[in-house]
Amino acid sequence: MQLTGTTLLVIDDDDVVRQDIAMRLQTGGFDVLQANQAGQGLELFARNAPDLVLFNLQMSDQSGLALIRQIAESSPDTPLVVIAAAGDMSAVVEALHAGASDYLLKPLSDLAVLEHVVKRSLEQARLRVENQRIRERLETANRELQNHLQELKDDQAAGHQVQLNMLPQSPWQSGEYEFQHRIIPSLYLSGDFVDYFRVSETQLAFYLADVSGHGASSAFATVLLKFMTTRLLYEQRRQDGNGPIAFKPSDVLGHINRSLISCKLGKHVTMLGGIIDEAQQTLTYSIGGHLPLPVLYSDGHARYLEGKGRPVGLFEDAVYQDNVIELPQRFSLTLCSDGVLDCLSGTTLREKEQQLPRLIEEAGGRLKALMGKLNLQPGKVMPDDISLMMLSRNPG
Structure with a gap:
């Protein structure tokens, strides 16, 4: 019926x-x-x-x-x-x-x-x-989706601009030392971050950080890193006055470790940071679970610096060590995020890591040449964020 x-x-x-x-x-x-x-x-x-x-x-x-x-x-x-x-x-x-x-x-x-x-x-x-x-509901949903996507693009564009504004100038010259960096995000926003700055009249500081994950949440953590290092430097400067300050890389990593854990962001960071003492011509650096290790190039040869340490933001009892080396008269120091390893051939991590010093030697310790060796072209889409930072003195 x-x-x-x-x-x-x-x-x-x-x-x-x-x-x-x-x-x-x-x-x-x-x-x-x-x-x-x-x-x-x-x-x-x-x-x-x-x-x-x-x-x-x-x-x-x-x-x-x-x-x-x-x-x-x-x-x-x-x-x-x-x-x-x-x-x-x-x-x-x-x-x-x-x-x-x-x-x-x-x-x-x-x-x-x-x-x-x-x-x-x-x-x-x-x-x-x-x-x-x-069809009408789909058209309405599609218009709403397009509006949301446009809002997301606008937010990403704003976030991208914030990240660009936070990054240091490249290249940047301070005294005898030159710093350069390149960051290639796998998405519009990057979880990788680099920074370098003068601490005192005789001290230069730098770090490279790789936040876990990708996209906006990881990019937000890079903003937090910038804030924490700047705040720590400000507090240290208030205590030590105008001369050299006790800005130890291990203290910085420890401070960031405690702060990330207390923030409960669900993010951890692999990072390495260092202080150049221009008066003593030494480099003091600390490793926070980061691979690959820094590569020192001098007299035509490149080698990894030694060091180890736990990732930052995971373990409350993590302790970070300072490593000290004397700097050659002519050298470059290359820091990379682990995304660089995706640019290298080989089936194991060890095979990939063995290639990096050789490529730096072939590039003569120069960042632009190394980018070419790694086939990192502008606009190339990569599976992971990639960051490189190179500091040098009197390069050959």
Whole structure:
């Protein structure tokens, strides 16, 4: 049985045919309105908005094609079933092209076919309306998604600009020392960060950090790193006055370790940092779970510096050590994030790490040449953030 509340309109000037159709459809559970003229049918349609209209293509007061156009103009989603003589298929085809949804041929000997056609047309109309609603919802969702994506792009652009503004100048010259860096994010925002700055008249500080993960959350942690190191330097300067200050790399890593754990960001950092004492011509550095280790290049040879330590922000009992070396008169020191290892051939970490000093030797300890050796081209998409920092004195 058809659900109650479905109203049909039958328009036919043949009283016998119209009443037979109406009776059959009423037996099937439909509410049926009847009209014996096209004009009367249009009035009933306007007043009652039926769910489907059946009508004779050939009526005395108006053609079926004109009726189709009038109904379709006011209610394009209402299904229209035309009734025609068996020998008038050309008119049926024309009606279907004009907007009719289905047709019945007289004589209607099997009224079960009538009910089947009506139900099929109603179901098709329901599906068309539902599909239209789905399309509208999808279009609305797509517009909202586009707006959200644009907001995200705007946020990323702003975050990217913040990161750029936080990074130090490259190249940067201070006394005899030159610092350079390159950062290639795997996404729009980077979890890698580098910084270098003067601590006192005879001290230069630097660090390279690789925050776990990618994207905005890791980029936010780099902002926190910048704040913590700047704040620590400020506090140390207040205590020590104008001369050299006790700005030990191990103290910096320990301070950041405690701060990250207390912040509960769910982020940890591998990093390494150092202090150059220009008066003593020494480098003091500390390692926080970072690979690869710094590579020192001098007299045509490159080697890894020694050192180890736990990642920063994971272990409350982590202790960091200071390592001290004398600096050659001419040298460069290369610091890389582990994303650089993706640029090297080899199946094991050891095989990849063995290549880096050799490439630095081939590059003559120069950053631009090393970038070429690593095939790091502008705009190249990498699976991980990549950062390189190189400091040098009197390079050959």
